[in-house]
Amino acid sequence: MFINVEKKAQKLFNTYQQAMSEEAVAGALANPLFSWHATYYTAKRKKNMIFLNDATTMAIVLFDVNAKNKQTIKERFEKQLAIIWQELGLSAESLADYLAIGGDWQISKMIHPLQIKTITKFYKNVIKPQAKTIVSEIDLAKALVKKVQQKGRIYVGKDETVKIIEMAQPFNIKHVNFEELYLKEITNKLRRLSQLDGEDLTADEVDNVIQQIQDENNQLLDLFLVDAKSNYSAKTVRRYRDNLRFYLNEWAAYRLSTIFNIYVHSSVDELEFHGVDKTERTNIKASLKKLAKYLKDKNIISDNEYDDILVYTQKDSVDLDEEYEDEGEDQAIEDFLASLFSESEKLPVVFDSQTDKMLDEYLKSFVALYGLISAQQAYQIIHSQNPSIDKERFDQYIQNKFDEMTMEYCIIDFREAFQNVNIAPEIFIFSPLLIKDGDRLPSFYKHQQGLPYYIPEKEVLIDNNFNPFANISNYQQDLEELLANQYGLSGDDLKGAAFLSLYQLKMSDYELELSSVNKAITKVIVFLNEEHGLSVKQDKANEPLIKLLVLIATNIRRPWNRGWTNYEMLRTKDIAELFSEMEINLDDPKLSSEIIGGIKAGSINRDELLNFLESSNLPPKVISKLYKQVEKL
Incomplete structure (x- = not known):
């Protein structure tokens, strides 16, 4: 029998078997008919005990329970229960069975505060008013059995009590x-x-919720991974662990998302903007699918919920159940993934096949670097590196792309697609991950306005494998060596620490605000200390690690910074700063050579420069002359 005692009354039950474990609590929850809550009220300086059954209205009242007679509580309880049982019209044989099955008392802590609240209400509304007229504990218990009680979401009366016992x-x-x-x-x-x-x-409440989600995710993954070990190799289980910890805790949690609503708020594909390549994104989706299957098999999610997650993860191309050991298999995977994003061969050739392919590579790189760029600005950059590309045929190439669906980039005419959006009515090339809502594209573009574009050399820019974050992977080996030699990490701990440290640095700026490098470094240090038991501080002893993390963090290219790294942003002048440095002759104003060179190279957006001039505080005549100079370039 499970006896769940309010804290103040627990000393009166210390002669009985104590069962304070979670297993005992679980047993009581699973067997409410064999579970009772108990507490006492004080009257005339005596403690009077009340027991209330968790499934029915059965109540037991014991007067004057104290340290001297506490060993007789169980005996008195059972004698009074026999009277209540008979009062309900139940047989003595069924009571004997009930007590035998219930077994020895297991004393645990209070589980349902509602039960104690009900007892308190009984005392105020029933016991105290009738204290002078009802002096028998049996009569008092009978009176309580007749009272309707709330049990969870339902209400139970005396008649329901009989039915519950008979049906059990x-x-x-x-x-x-x-x-x-x-x-x-x-x-x-x-x-x-x-x-x-x-x-x-509030901000503090958001932080608290994020921490709660991460804590619950870790417990969920512990159960999932134990189950996975019986079906998959150790290497595969480690992949599941790393992928799910990274995605659920370092991405979804910060959007207040869990496995139950990831397909609404936390797109895996959006990780493309934060340095997660195609293979990694596919692996994350495959891991999510396995977790969803586990939850479905455990009857945690419905068939419809499972189907939603399957749709969300349908782009999987790599099955983590298989082990890929040699380079040939790895290359086959890469080729297969590349085929998912390959350009259609059905489009008509505009320039020639080689030039058309080059333009496609440009557009892919623009999306990777800038996230969003107007077709006009794209042409300006391409033309600066390829003078033979004429505007008329480039526009035709873009028009041909309107009906072509690719996973690398989309092309949209804002005049037709978004009539109420406050952004220039022109054609834009952008990542499909940006079109989550009507406000996302303009807010992204407004954030960039005034910044020049980072433009690599042509050979780098048209590289099909261009990835603005790829350079930091070069530091992974350095980071692993440092964590192994200076901090003693090895095996899976070493790989996991380096892997997640890199990606936390990548994720440090996943919104439009530019967070400081120091903030990103601090986050990684907290992670290493909490998850890997290190004691890293920003002091002299840890200087090599801090320097390496700073080096990595400052060399991540940001789409929302128009391709610049954090370090480069400190030295990059925006349009306003370029103008502030100009020595303007009011009689004969001229653009600086730096601005002229930027426009010709495509790094400065001509339209943004014109908008800046229109809204500047310069005299109208000066604005007019500078405006004409820009238009001629």
């Missing part, structure tokens, strides 16, 4: 599958957390 026969104790119980508890909390709206929370 033959009596038995349900044995709890603790893994399933914990899993339900974890996933129920994640479901609740996924329903929170960040706009309704």
Whole structure:
């Protein structure tokens, strides 16, 4: 029998078997008919105990319970229960079965505050008013049994009590599958957390929710990975672990998303902007699919929820169940992934096949570097590096692309697609990941306005494998060597620490605000200390690690910075700064050679420069003359 005692009364039950473990709590929750809550109220300086059954209205009242007679509580309880049982019209044989199946008392802590609240209400509304007229504990218990009580979401009366007991026969104790119980508890909390709206929370509350999501994710993954070990190799399980920890805790959690609503708020594909390449994104999706299958098999998610996640992960191209050991297989995977994003061969040739292919590579790189760029500006950059590319045929090439669906970039005419959007009515090339809502594209573009474009050499810019984050992978080996030699990490811990440190640096600026390098470094240090038991501080002893992390963080190219790294941004002049440095002769104003060179090279957007002039505080005559100079370039 599970006896759940309020804290103040627990000393009166210390002669009985104590069962304060989570297993005991789980047993009580699974067997409410065999579970009772108990506390006492004080009257005339005496402690009077009340027991209330968790499934029915059965109540037991014991007067004057104290340290001297506490060893008789169970005996008195059972004698009074026999009277209540008979009062309900139930047989003595069924009571004997009930007590036998219930077994020895297991004293645990309070589980349902509602039960204690009900007892308190009974005392105020029933016991105290009738204290002078009802002096028998039996009569008092009978009076309480007749009172309707709330049990969870339903209300139970005396008649329902009889039905509950009769339907439970033959009596038995349900044995709890603790893994399933914990899993339900974890996933129920994640479901609740996924329903929170960040706009309704303060900054501190958001941080708290993120931490809660991460904590519950870790517990969920512990259960999932234990299950996965029986079906997959150790290497595959490690991949699941790394992919899911990274995605769920370092990406989805910061958007207040969990496995139950990732397909609404936290696109895996959007990780492209933050340095996660195609293979890595595909691996994350494959891991999510396995986690979803586990939750479906455990009856945590419905068939419809599972189908939603399957649709969300349908682009998977790599099955993590297989082991890819040699380079030939790895290359086959890369070739297959590349085929998903290959250019259609059905489009008509505009220039020639080689030039058309080069233009396609330019557009892919523009999206990787800038996220969003107007067709006019794209042409300006391309023409500066390829003078033979004429505007008329380039426009035709872009027009041919309108109906062509690719995963690398999209082309859209804002005049037709977004009539109420405050952005220039022209054609834009952009990543499909930016079109989550009508406000995303213009807000992204406005954030960039006034910044010059980072433009690599042509050979780099048209490289089909161009990735603005690829350069930091060169530091992974250096980071692993440092973590191994100076901090003693090895094996999976070493690989995981280096892998997740790199990606936390990549993720440090996943919104439009430019966070400081120091903030990104601090985040990685906290991660290394908490997850890998290190004690890194920003001091002399840890200087080599800090320097390497700074080097990595400052060399990540940011699409929202028009391709510049954090370090380069410190030295990059925007249009306003370029104008402030000009020595303007009011009688004969001229653009600086730096601005003229930037326009010709395509790094300065002509339209943004003209807009700046129109809104400047320069005299109208000066604006007019400078405006004409820009138009002639």
